[in-house]
Amino acid sequence: MPAVQETIDRVRSIDVDQYKYGFVTEIESEKAPKGLNEDIVRFISAKKGEPEWMLEWRLDAYRRWRTMDEPTWARVSYPKIDFEDLYYYSAPKTAEGPKSLDEVDPELLATYEKLGIPLREQEILAGVAPQNRVAVDAVFDSVSVVTTFKEELKKAGVIFCSISEALREYPDLVRKYLGSVVPVSDNFYATLNSAVFSDGSFVYVPEGVRCPMELSTYFRINDQQTGQFERTLIIADKGAYVSYLEGCTAPQRDENQLHAAVVELIALDDAEIKYSTVQNWYPGDKEGKGGIYNFVTKRGDCRGRNSKISWTQVETGSAITWKYPSCILRGDNSRGEFYSIAVSNGYQQVDSGTKMIHLGKNTSSRIISKGISAGKSQNTYRGLVSAHRKASNARNFTQCDSLLIGQDCGAHTVPYIEAKNSTAVFEHEATTSKISDDQMFYCQQRGLSDEEAVALIVNGFVKDVIQQLPMEFAVEAQKLISISLEGSVG
């Protein structure tokens, strides 16, 4: 039996036990009634104590959503979602919005501890050098339970809080930017999100400020039949810099759970935003049962001159992934980057990529996408690079590499390129490869086990992207990829 065959068998044998974040937290929750109507939207808005304009904004979104159809162009298939059979709001009873750590339910703190996300500032302070500190906004089902290091960030002028809090404390800032990158009616899921989003993170970095630490949000879906709709809004004012990391997990459940987030980034003149995601939602079991449906709209607007937005994503979880973090390169000399690793195994279906919309002059973008398919999964890269009529000297470089492990998976590359300006230079490179028996044998002859060999080869394959992650997360991401592919390593 060739070595690769064994690897395939091993990959096949992975079952749900490998997903180590599959536990459920027993905590009482307060839910809105099942289903979606205007009253539910009003309920959510009232729960959040939102201003009137926000409720109107939501209701407008809800009415538009009722007229829209689910998009079907992605290469994913799943039974039709019954949007009336979901809970749109679920909050741990003890945590109505962020409080000080002392007031947070110990059960919740324990949950995050189990996930490896320390929330107690004292403990973090004791163990970590100042430059390596990470401020965390922890979102549990529909609400943000706590945000750490808020005071320290405030000293630097940085606002980092839940979006619910921002709507109460900084309504003008939110109103100015919310929906300005992803309009209310952008697409079916974004519109749904606009109507019912319950929480998420808000970041504002003022002019000339370099955010003193990494910011991070950790999303956890816990409750049954609950959709998570979070909304993240990050603004880097002129000359500001911020690096932000998002992590996600969910319990193992037999039914599919819906996650439909919207993330908006705005970079003004000379500002830079680096947004990294390590997505590890529950992917479903070995028969493809359960798992998260992940329909996410992420878009960054390089609104100012010389601004820069960089997306880095490591996608290992979810039953269905539908996600295209994009950049609108509006400001002259602005720059967009997209670095992606998408790992699919079992029956996972990934349709992910990016859009680089070149509008300003001398804009440039770079896309590096690494897809790894194993098991019976399907992994599609879908990307659009376009240059507007006025976007003179637009530059893009795209590299899409796919790695196949086994015979039953698929890798697909669907690039769209539109240049309406004759000075645009767009380059596209794509490769598809398999881990060869010869590579496996060579590694094994040197003493590596099957699993070590696959991990090494795969890590070599994704190296260009891993390098883009903040140091602390690069190691985690490598481990996560190994676990997703093999089961027993790590």
Added chain:
Amino acid sequence: MLEIKNLHARIAEDETEILRGIDLTVKPGEVHAIMGPNGSGKSTLSYILAGKEDYEITEGDILFNGESLLDMEADERAAAGLFLAFQYPIEIPGVATMTFLKTALNAQRKARGEGELSTPEFMKRVKDKAAELNITMDMLKRPLNVGFSGGEKKRSEILQMSLLEPKLCVLDETDSGLDIDALRIVADGVNRLRSPDRAMVVITHYQRLLDHIVPDVVHVLSRGRIVKTGGKELALELEKNGYADYVGEQAA
């Protein structure tokens, strides 16, 4: 150290018989050369020793320090001290040579129940051994075998061999693709590894490698069998007369 007994083997996929009864005994400290024309089964023998899964053993056994290799996976054989220097080393894109060396060494140490080497200790070992083989730090940062010249690939193989300190080294046509200078560097590297408790099996077409790595015993392999065994002078005789005397009409 190595005992091959009446070994018969065929390609698993199409059942083509390649080895037709090989007997070979190699003692610690000895260097055996295996020579023979193309298609005689030399490379197959090296792959079978290392545990490549494309072959089926139909008869016979291979004992390594008294234990049969046949039930061991390739990585277990490596950890037990068997090393194969490949004729065509394989490219591993994105994996720095240094990373590969460290991963391999630690994998073997782990399999043998030894602790992992610390990075400084590992670096020290690599630096010393790399210098002897004219391998620069720059080369060690490049992905393994990707874009390496023929000479670089072979020197990298010998570096791996000297780091992993195997008990039995199998060198499969290590001289192929080497110019005279590179051949000398590689041969010197191999000779440094000769020791009373280490054995070597050197597979080659040509006598020229054996000028540098002088064997104790020379075997001629033809159509899957060892047809002649002699001292180092046998290699010289082959160089002069070719293989015709031993392989009959099959001579290439």
